[in-house]
Amino acid sequence: MDIQDVLQQRFGYVAFRPGQEEVIRHIVAGRDAVAIFPTGMGKSLCYQLPAYVMDGAVVVISPLVALMEDQVANLRNHKEKRIVAINSFLSRQEKELALNTLHQYKFIFLSPEMLMQTAVQQLIEQLNVAFYVVDEAHCISEWGFDFRPDYLRMKEIFAGSKRAPVLALTATASEKVIEDITSYLQLNQPHIERQPIDRPSISYRVLHLENQLAKTDWIIERLSVTIGPGIIYVASRKRADELAAVLQEKGIRVASYHGGKEQDERSIIQEQFVQGDLEWICATNAFGMGIHKDDIRQIIHEHLPATPSAYVQEVGRAGRDGEKAAATLLYSERDIQKLKFIVFEDLPDEQQIRYYHSLMQTGVSGSLATEQSGLTEVAARLLDYYFEQFDEENVIRQIRQIFQVKERQIADMERFVRSEDCLREKLLSYFGEKSATTFDCCSQCQNIADEWLVRTTVEQKRSTKLDWKERLHQLLG
Amino acid sequence: MVFISILLTMFQRLHGERSAQGVYHILRGKRSGQTLQDVENYQLKPFYSLFPNLSTDGYRRQIERLIAEGLIRIENQVVYVTDKGRKNMLHAPWRFNGWEYRGGEREFVKRLALTVQTLSYIRTGQTMFAPIQKELHIQQFVKEFLRRQTVSVDELAKRVHKELVQILSEANLTDLQRTILSYRLTGVQLTAYTWEQIAEALNSPVTSVQIYFLESLHIVLDFIEEHEDMPLVKSLAVGCRVENYLTQSAERSRKLVQQGYSIEQIASLRNLKLSTIEDHMVEMAANVKTFPYEEFVTAEQIQKVWQQIDRLQTKRLRVLKERCAELSYFQLRLIIIHGKRVDS
Numbered sequence: 001m002d003i004q005d006v007l008q009q010r011f012g013y014v015a016f017r018p019g020q021e022e023v024i025r026h027i028v029a030g031r032d033a034v035a036i037f038p039t040g041m042g043k044s045l046c047y048q049l050p051a052y053v054m055d056g057a058v059v060v061i062s063p064l065v066a067l068m069e070d071q072v073a074n075l076r077n078h079k080e081k082r083i084v085a086i087n088s089f090l091s092r093q094e095k096e097l098a099l100n101t102l103h104q105y106k107f108i109f110l111s112p113e114m115l116m117q118t119a120v121q122q123l124i125e126q127l128n129v130a131f132y133v134v135d136e137a138h139c140i141s142e143w144g145f146d147f148r149p150d151y152l153r154m155k156e157i158f159a160g161s162k163r164a165p166v167l168a169l170t171a172t173a174s175e176k177v178i179e180d181i182t183s184y185l186q187l188n189q190p191h192i193e194r195q196p197i198d199r200p201s202i203s204y205r206v207l208h209l210e211n212q213l214a215k216t217d218w219i220i221e222r223l224s225v226t227i228g229p230g231i232i233y234v235a236s237r238k239r240a241d242e243l244a245a246v247l248q249e250k251g252i253r254v255a256s257y258h259g260g261k262e263q264d265e266r267s268i269i270q271e272q273f274v275q276g277d278l279e280w281i282c283a284t285n286a287f288g289m290g291i292h293k294d295d296i297r298q299i300i301h302e303h304l305p306a307t308p309s310a311y312v313q314e315v316g317r318a319g320r321d322g323e324k325a326a327a328t329l330l331y332s333e334r335d336i337q338k339l340k341f342i343v344f345e346d347l348p349d350e351q352q353i354r355y356y357h358s359l360m361q362t363g364v365s366g367s368l369a370t371e372q373s374g375l376t377e378v379a380a381r382l383l384d385y386y387f388e389q390f391d392e393e394n395v396i397r398q399i400r401q402i403f404q405v406k407e408r409q410i411a412d413m414e415r416f417v418r419s420e421d422c423l424r425e426k427l428l429s430y431f432g433e434k435s436a437t438t439f440d441c442c443s444q445c446q447n448i449a450d451e452w453l454v455r456t457t458v459e460q461k462r463s464t465k466l467d468w469k470e471r472l473h474q475l476l477g
Numbered sequence: 478m479v480f481i482s483i484l485l486t487m488f489q490r491l492h493g494e495r496s497a498q499g500v501y502h503i504l505r506g507k508r509s510g511q512t513l514q515d516v517e518n519y520q521l522k523p524f525y526s527l528f529p530n531l532s533t534d535g536y537r538r539q540i541e542r543l544i545a546e547g548l549i550r551i552e553n554q555v556v557y558v559t560d561k562g563r564k565n566m567l568h569a570p571w572r573f574n575g576w577e578y579r580g581g582e583r584e585f586v587k588r589l590a591l592t593v594q595t596l597s598y599i600r601t602g603q604t605m606f607a608p609i610q611k612e613l614h615i616q617q618f619v620k621e622f623l624r625r626q627t628v629s630v631d632e633l634a635k636r637v638h639k640e641l642v643q644i645l646s647e648a649n650l651t652d653l654q655r656t657i658l659s660y661r662l663t664g665v666q667l668t669a670y671t672w673e674q675i676a677e678a679l680n681s682p683v684t685s686v687q688i689y690f691l692e693s694l695h696i697v698l699d700f701i702e703e704h705e706d707m708p709l710v711k712s713l714a715v716g717c718r719v720e721n722y723l724t725q726s727a728e729r730s731r732k733l734v735q736q737g738y739s740i741e742q743i744a745s746l747r748n749l750k751l752s753t754i755e756d757h758m759v760e761m762a763a764n765v766k767t768f769p770y771e772e773f774v775t776a777e778q779i780q781k782v783w784q785q786i787d788r789l790q791t792k793r794l795r796v797l798k799e800r801c802a803e804l805s806y807f808q809l810r811l812i813i814i815h816g817k818r819v820d821s
Contacts, residue, residue: 094614268670272671467656468656477638
């Protein structure tokens, strides 16, 4: 079947969105490809569709369980039942069942850890694989904002010369990250498809405030006079809870969301936000991936994100419906220091590296060595990976490089918040793009028209009378 | 406050014979000989495995708070409930049944939540929705459950509704618990409340709401277990009760006992210490109704030890060992589990 027919019959779209067709044609032709599509611009279709014109299974490697589930749900909505997701959340029996029946599936989702297991690799080798997909491929690069040492191990997997094509997907990636993706995943002259990340419907604001107290006051005032739905990104779980509590007191329909909450609770909060029961979410960067809500009108950052990519991705969750959306970053002097502390906490210094290495050589257990050299879990995994292939001096050199990259990214963010010129221009410059926006641009251009943001309705307080019989009746008739 | 009341109840039952750590292990559901014996000896089975995720830090803070408020005191590691503490245990008796469920209750309520959500959507003609339960095995269970039904969706929703009303009305729940349970369910246009939202609406702390919820699940599951006229909800509860109370290792030892091996033989067969096999025997004694006590202790020995227990008002092994030097610690442990009554 022609890809155009599949697009209509299976997915119900009349036309491709920009860039999709190019990527799909290359994959179908057996070429490797890298697709850089901003969030919400139809990245998933790039691998979903070719699956139906090619023989064999599509193996998707996805770093986050939440993302994996989201992709699975999405395919199910398109009436695809031949899907399996294998990750560490499965019980041993479930995993065995899935692995034993692997050949039945069209889409096989794997976490990086699963892919690294020899048994799993052997099973995959026996399959007829149409092509591989590496989702969130920027995680493979220490230049990316989401570096995952697990991902680096995939290097070995794609080494063979006769392997199926690989499609690397990511929402944002600088040139350097694309180089890393290409070399680590051993891509063979990949087709690179990049869609612009600029979103003209989003206007940018940076506000300099004295301290956190001033930020809190600003947010309270802002939420009382402007509309949601919106997300407030904060630096920590604790702060998310704190701020949500303050806002609740003011009668705002808000909840906090972060990785420390139990899964049921997170599902409920997501659902309430999507349904509109909650107008605001105070979240850490754990919130966002896999949320399908097109009408988010505001994104407020109470803290400074670590990289321009992270910022662009978080802001990009607003205004998916194409209507106007407002991004506001609240900045105070000490934020840079705080950010450096958080970012460099996971990066070992020279002394720690040497000490950790000496401990490991004397046969001390990994967890003990981690603790004794004062490393975080992430830092230890990073070192483990590097020590497998480099000697001590080169590991130190590698880590120093990462340090420099992160420092540069933070400097980029600092230049962004201190910019006296167009904010959009500045942000896009980090990705080699230029701005074409001439109105409703940013607080530096001073051409923002905010009338649409003004709240005109008064918040109705939700009735608090709870009646269990009535509730059951409403649920089940 | 509610959590503190649970701790006080437990420390009271242990009346000055165990450290704070012992209670921590019980709440976390540790499967070690000592913990399993403690729950047996001090009637603490209902509290077993109530909070599998309880953190050391969180627990320590609660203990510090109990001490600071003068509700307990600790001497030589052992916890005593003070008079003030006893006055603070005003709560009506807890009706947990942790021993039987050990987390299975959460499985049940997840299935229930997804079933109700699915029925709520499908009966209004909406076949597409974001499932409130993301875990694959829950989704598969509910799918299988729904596939087995032969009546229409409307009828099925009606029947589940009827069963739920019956359970909530007749099981011995408080009104608060009925409310919490029903508001943790999701449907069309009605998303479940978060813990905070329920807490606010009921004007009660979040942890209390969560604990009452947990207790209500045990009460509901016990109720379902005892009644036959609620087939639908009953089949959602399948497998949520513990079927085999023994640890895997103890289970292996049990099979060898059945085949007639002595404990010394089992120890050498399994290449384990004798004391480990003795732990297994104690675990079996606590959980298997037909444990062959007579192979290890005599009726006279049982009587003698229980006289001491009654006289000294303690089950502490060290104290009992001083009075009954001829018995091993293993025998003493068995006798405590055996209980006072001597048949035959």
